Amino acid sequence: MADILLIHGSAHGAWCWRDFIPALEAFGHTAEAMDLPSHGEDSTPVNDVTLDMYADAIIARLEGKPRVLMGHSMGGYPISLVAERRPELVQHLVYLCAYVPKPGFSLAEMRKDAPRQPLIEALQMAEDRKSFTINPAMARDKFYADCSDEQVAFALKHLCAQAVAPNAVPVELTDNYAKVSRSYIRCMQDGAIPYEYQVAITSSWPDGSVVDIDSSHSPFFSEPAKLAEIVTGFLSGHI
Numbered sequence: 001m002a003d004i005l006l007i008h009g010s011a012h013g014a015w016c017w018r019d020f021i022p023a024l025e026a027f028g029h030t031a032e033a034m035d036l037p038s039h040g041e042d043s044t045p046v047n048d049v050t051l052d053m054y055a056d057a058i059i060a061r062l063e064g065k066p067r068v069l070m071g072h073s074m075g076g077y078p079i080s081l082v083a084e085r086r087p088e089l090v091q092h093l094v095y096l097c098a099y100v101p102k103p104g105f106s107l108a109e110m111r112k113d114a115p116r117q118p119l120i121e122a123l124q125m126a127e128d129r130k131s132f133t134i135n136p137a138m139a140r141d142k143f144y145a146d147c148s149d150e151q152v153a154f155a156l157k158h159l160c161a162q163a164v165a166p167n168a169v170p171v172e173l174t175d176n177y178a179k180v181s182r183s184y185i186r187c188m189q190d191g192a193i194p195y196e197y198q199v200a201i202t203s204s205w206p207d208g209s210v211v212d213i214d215s216s217h218s219p220f221f222s223e224p225a226k227l228a229e230i231v232t233g234f235l236s237g238h239i
Contacts, residue, residue: 001028002068002091002235005061008033009073009098011134011162013040016072016155020220023228029235034061036078039160046131049163051171054078055085062089068235070094073193073217074162077107077171084177093182094231097190097217100201101171108167114197118142131161142191145216146223155221183234184210185219185227192217208237 004024006017014033024031037044037053044053055078058069062082068091071079076098083090099107111117122138125131134142136156144152184205186198202210211230213219219227 001030003065004029004031004068004070004094004231005058006031006033007058007069007071007075007079008036008039009071009075010167011039011132011159012072012155013042013158013160015040015158016218017220018154019151019224020227023224024231026225027228027232029228029232034058036075038163040158046161046163047128049166051077051081051166051169054166055081058082059086059089062086064089066091068092068094070096070231071098072096072220073098074107074167076100077166080173080177081171083180084171084173087176087179090180092235093180094234095182095184096219096227097185097187097193097198099193100184101173102201103172104170106168106170108164109170111167111193114194116194116197118194119192126161129164131163133161134159143217144221145189145191147216147218147221151221155218182209185230186210186212187217187219188212188214190217209234 008016013035017033021031035042037057038046038049066089069079076095080101099110102110122135122142123132124135140152184202188195215223
């Protein structure tokens with residue numbers, strides 16, 4: 001079975017994988033979640049954060065040991081950068097309704113490239129415009145539409161500010177990245193990244209590397225067992 005490092009998305013932290021880690025372990029995997037800089041329990045000031053810092057933190061957490069990287073939403077950018085810089089440390093990439101870097105595009109530019117921008121109305125910019133938070137009144141619709149009241153309350157308690165800088169940097173991927181196998185899970189009821197844009201992102205991916213799940217943006221809460229089953233199916237052919 002696989003050893004998996006879980007990377008959260010914007011405004012989240014390691015806490016969001018709470019219900020998913022036991023589901024992965026039930027399939028025999030070893031799984032761990034980490035806080036990116038300025039998220040969760042990490043004390044890095046939000047205005048100091050860069051995309052390079054995200055990638056460096058993941059590489060440090062790998063400790064020289066090849067593992068599977070699974071990235072959610074914004075987490076698709078730093079896991080891609082890690083695979084580009086240190087492909088020997090990445091056994092497989094799993095993208096969960098995540099942004100896969102498009103040549104010349106930052107994450108913010110990819111968001112604008114989508115046919116709809118449903119998340120924009122929920123973003124509350126800081127006065128210095130260097131970070132944003134999520135409007136708690138809109139969080140359920142955007143992220144957790146099919147989650148339980150307890151899960152939503154737990155998430156709202158932990159959502160944090162998100163640095164803008166990491167979202168403003170393009171990532172160029174070369175043959176280093178191409179060496180790493182990858183899979184994608186598209187969320188059909190996603191309120192943050194339009195499902196049709198996830199389809200566009202994966203339009204050229206080979207058969208068997210993309211699976212749909214009928215869930216919101218957060219199946220790690222609403223469908224942890226199903227999500228773990230999908231990941232296990234992907235990894236059975238690559239690990």
